[in-house]
Amino acid sequence: MTDLPKLLVSRALPDSVMDALRDHFDVTCRDTTQPMDLSESRDALADYDVILPTLGDAFGDDAFTGTIRAKGLANFGVGYNHIDVEAARKAGLVVTNTPGAVTDATADIALTLILMTARRAGEGERMVRAGNWQGWHPTQMLGMHISGKTLGVIGMGRIGQAIARRCHHGFGMDVVFHNRSVKSVPGARQLASVVEVCQTADIVVTAVPASPETFHIIDAAALSAMQPQAILVNIARGDVVDEAAMIAALQNGGIAGAGLDVYEREPHVPAALMALENVVLLPHLGTAALEVREDMGRMAMDNAVAIAEGRDPPNPV
Incomplete structure (x- = not known):
């Protein structure tokens, strides 16, 4: 049994990032490269303290209608058009992204x-x-x-x-x-x-x-x-x-x-x-370099840790 906050990572990140996340969270990582659908997003909001979503995950306004345990969404990426930020805020969640690294x-x-x-x-x-x-x-x-x-x-x-x-x-x-x-x-x-x-x-x-x-x-x-x-x-x-x-x-x-x-x-x-x-x-290669994805992951992690600890995160949207 762990006292660490529960984190869901929607899709696997580079190994160095996943290892670092486990120092701060009880980490669950989905075993697919496909984005989260609406049902998965609703379940995640009810079951985890922080979620680390990625491109295409279904966090539109209809994701925030059920039970919500999560404190925030530490998005992996600078773009966050897959997240209804206003709906997330109304539900009491903080939303962050990873500008600069990309x-x-x-x-x-x-x-x-x-x-x-x-x-x-x-x-x-x-x-x-x-x-x-x-x-x-x-x-x-x-x-x-x-x-x-x-x-x-x-x-x-x-x-x-x-x-x-x-x-x-x-x-x-x-x-x-x-x-x-x-x-x-x-x-x-x-x-x-x-x-x-x-x-x-x-x-x-x-x-x-x-x-x-x-x-x-x-x-x-x-x-x-x-x-x-x-x-x-x-x-x-x-x-x-x-x-x-x-x-x-x-x-x-x-x-x-x-x-x-x-x-x-x-x-x-x-x-x-x-x-x-x-x-x-090209198959969406914009940030597809290992060191860049590692930088993005560390930025998302810093945001996630701040959210879990109730602090203002470095990169709110």
């Missing part, structure tokens, strides 16, 4: 997608693996040279600024951006609307949190404003882009390509999207 890794994935899409790297690798490469020639698979182009960032928070720095200082790119609040960012120019950014940029990158305000922030109007040689990169959340409108723009030549790490109905990827050669598709 910034550079997510910005790096954005650069990966920019380069892969602009230079047609995914298409080229598929050609080689299929045995269809006939050798080098001067007009083979010509893509976009990104140095000196214009980057448009939608959402100039930590991650947006990290992407802008890499593109401006690393590739000499001009940077324009849209942000809901006025923000001064060295080397970047704020524009009044998403459409204006899309009209101006050769490469548009989404870096906004998922919220009702950002749902389909890249819609048909924004896509139609983009230049035909431009590419779209989404490393935010899938539903900030109208996926059907994006597919149509890719199919009809409205935009030249897209690089995606997230999807509107993740993990479902539409067959029409997979059939397109001018798209790079």
Whole structure:
């Protein structure tokens, strides 16, 4: 029998994090990589002192209608659109996240997608693996040279600024951006609307949190404003882009390509999207580096410990 507070970890974290959690909690870890459904979330709220949820776990408003023992949700990740924070607060729970730890890794994935899409790297690798490469020639698979182009960032928070720095200082790119609040960012120019950014940029990158305000922030109007040689990169959340409108723009030549790490109905990827050669598709790799996931885990643990002890956590949302 232990006197340690009970913690549920929704999906296994790196071993070093799991070991550290056991120093502070009586830990239960689910033995699946799938997100928690509504029934599991309700049961967890009734049975555990703290829950460490992850992307996609069902903590919407209907999860908080039964018996609640838990004091808080120490979310693993900076995004928390799977949690109804207001409903959690009304039920007496604290909700936290892990900002900062994910910034550079997510910005790096954005650069990966920019380069892969602009230079047609995914298409080229598929050609080689299929045995269809006939050798080098001067007009083979010509893509976009990104140095000196214009980057448009939608959402100039930590991650947006990290992407802008890499593109401006690393590739000499001009940077324009849209942000809901006025923000001064060295080397970047704020524009009044998403459409204006899309009209101006050769490469548009989404870096906004998922919220009702950002749902389909890249819609048909924004896509139609983009230049035909431009590419779209989404490393935010899938539903900030109208996926059907994006597919149509890719199919009809409205935009030249897209690089995606997230999807509107993740993990479902539409067959029409997979059939397109001018798209790079990654399986949500934004923070998928061991040291980054360990940093995220330690941050979530610090939040969980504070919640269990009744202290103000370091990273409330």
